Amino acid sequence: MLLSVKSKNFSARIDRYGRVDFPLFAVTSGLLLFGILMVYSASSYNAEINYGNEFFFVYKQVFGVIAGIAVMLVMTFFDYRKLIKARYIALGVSILLLVLVLIPGIGVENYGARRWLNLGFITLQASEVAKLGYVIFASAYTSKNYKKMTTIRGILPLIAVGGIICILTLLEPSMSVTMCIAFVIIAMLVIGGMRFRHLICMILPLALAVILLIIIEPYRMNRLMAFLDPWASPLEEGYQLLQSFYAIGSGGFFGVGLFNSRQKFLFLPFAESDFIFSVIGEELGLLGCLCVILAFCFMIYRLVTIARQASDRFGCYLASGMAVLVGVQVLINIAVVTGSIPPTGIPLPFVSSGSSAIIVFCAGIGISESVRLRSHASVRALL
């Protein structure tokens, strides 16, 4: 009942309805600044050797962070409820980008995969946009059809759309992003009210699909084997994982100290992006790692709280979708660098270098803040 409240003179009554969530802003900014610091530490040597400028990656990161904060602020003051109408636009743009990267000549190929679009001022990773796009679409769909979510018919559109995105990302190929989106789809469905028996019916074929995917692409099999026993091929498949182990393992409890990483001297590949958590582990030790994990937990806690206090279902789904997005991606990233799951490239949100990911995540946080800003005090009390 109250969830469908629509205010007319919203701005006039903003104090009564809510305030921005400062702890969320704080933890987001903290992680962004920490990211700049770590990107500098992890990349300065590599940048100096390969680009002749130790700040090469830092400049890009600073640009990304500024752009991200700008987008975050814009999204905070942008009424998220307008997004419900833009759900097809969000979805369309996502799918369009994903299709574009696959077209040779448009998509930029790197490390054997087409994941990027060069827009001149920024290299956009399409799948990052698609993740957020899917969350917006799913939230909008679910809030409109929440009563049908217990039926297969009701959840089918969400699964179908998610499936298309998954297939497109798989074609890049980007196993990790696919995995990430798959978890987000499941989480959105679970939050949306899907029946658990439907969930099981959905997960089983998905698991089979994963096994199939691994079998048809031999490099995935090799990676899987390397994950199970990296010491068997320390210079080939196991190399990346072992280097990550060496970095994290050398950290001990307190770490070797900020800027003192030795693994960053080109031993650890992608030290400033996908494997930045390894450098954090080396320089700041278990203590630093746990602090970073706690920061992310806190961020997720704040996002879940926003979701619970949202004044409508759409806002609730948006915020919880963001919580899931952050949670899943952090989990996968740390699981990869600690050798807990097979290695796959995915950045650590807010920290790893990569502007498009930062901007997208900042936008997500901005949207959540917008939800918070527009949640009615009485609703908060009710929930």
Added chain:
Amino acid sequence: MQENNSITKLRKRLLIVFISITFLFCLLGVRLFYLQIIEYDFLSSKATNQWYRELPLTAPRGIIYDDKGEVLAGNQSVYTVYVRPNAVTEKTRVTELLSSVLGLKADTVSEKISQKRSEVTIARNISPETAKKIIHADEKGVYCSSGYKRFYPRGNMLSKVLGFTNVDNVGQNGLEGYYDKYLSGTDGYAYTETDIAGREVNDGSTKYVPAISGCDMSLTINANIQSFAESAIVEASLEWGAKSCSAIVMDMTGGIKAMASYPSYDLNDIPRDDIDLLNMLSKNQLITDVYEPGSTFKIFTTSAGLTHGVCSDSSRYYCSGKHVVDGQRIKCWRTIGHGSQSLAEGVKNSCNVVFMNLALSMGKKKFYDTLSAFGFGAKTGVDFFGESAGIMMKEENIKNVDLARIGFGQAVAVTPLQLINGVCSAVNGGKLYEPYFLSAVKSPEGNVIYNHEPKIKSNPITEDVSAKLRELLVGVVEEGGGSKAKVEGIKVGGKTGTAQKYENGSIASGKYVSSFVGFAPADNPKYAVLFIVDEPSGYTYYGSLTAAPYAGKIISRIADYEKWERRIEQAEYVDMPDVTGLDMTEAVALLEKLGLKVETVGWGEVQSTTPPYGERIRIGEVILVRGKEDDNS
């Protein structure tokens, strides 16, 4: 109500998702704990391995000294020049520097420093002066590491005993190989922090683990005695045109004072490219190879005979030039025979018949007991690789013919070291020692960590038999076949030997091994000397003529070097006075006054003297004086 239910459900679902995520984070925390705390030691040490490039700091090898502290094997400081291609910034300058200083072709250098390897060795064993030029040039990516190269101050000397090391300073053979565990040090390392490609990072900070040098060894070898032996074998080789000559000098408790063979090679210039030649030259045949000893072996037959009581001073033997054993005629070396002889004469004459008799009368059991107590048929236990045990026929297979032959040194094969070691025990009072080279080992800190105590292995004969043997063997040198080994004023005992060589199981005509084994000073032996001339050319092949003189020379030089007292009788002479016509008592008084001994025949006026008047005679000589009057009258 349905709406409320739905909201409750939503809250529940949100909680489930949040708790699941938190739970997974906790699992990752556990995983991090495992990697960073439990696996810390393992992973960080593995990681450290790849962070540093190690530069070995070669440990100096232990020095080998002789018994007086003279260096036999030492170390020379050398440098290795290498390049880390990744770190080279001025390629042309580096190429120019290395090619000009090291005298290498520019193309070769440039090719080497362009290799895609983290480290390329350009040159080894560079002198410190040359290395200094490269170090002063201070080019990036060019490094000189200091090391050591084995250096043998005396080159050719003792080469087969010392052996050599390979290019990495690991002992290969000889004592360098046998005692490598003592001599080799532990290399240290300089660790330089580098990136994955070998570029120095963090300003190239370097950590050092110092090298620990090897232990120094003192040998029983005496450099002077060794050089006496070396020069004697070279001289003998030239004089007799022999295939090879060798000599061993041992003290009486197993210590090897000298061991030399010619031809030899220079340890500082080893023919590493010619493996066959190197193997031939570096083999220490005095320990690893056997030969038929011939007559020198009669020392042991005599020892056995005396020990088992089958001969004594009163024994007499008849040599007709041959001896028939079980219907087989075995000749003495002197085909016309030696006639009737005492044991001492038999030894002096080296009469084969005498020793056949000795062996046969002992029987194989007793003879073999003594021979094995002398160490024949078993390794001496010397501290050297590849020792041979010699060849003794199996006791149960021995027929009388074989026994008779063994009696004079045939049908048996021994190593030269076995022989001289046996001789030492025969003349030192009957104690067989284990021969050895290493007398002491000192740790780099200067502590003695090993000190050799002479080790008695058996007592083949008694002190009395040993004394008797010394007497018999002195006879050989004073009056018998060993006379060429005489040393003025020093009592020397010994025995010669001449054995025909076998090739492919049959006697090789005209090929002999001539030898002499002796000891001095004979009354209280200090050293034994074995001198072997292998295949002397021409007709002069008797050990008495070829080997004995050089053994004597070695003993003489040792005597000078160690300042032994030489008992040279100061012969004083007088002219025999004319005492004829004097009364007998007057004549005797006069002659005795001159220091002569007088024997008289008859009395009264002196009629004649022997020697006669005017002859120059030695003081102390016996003079026979005859009187005019007959004793009986």
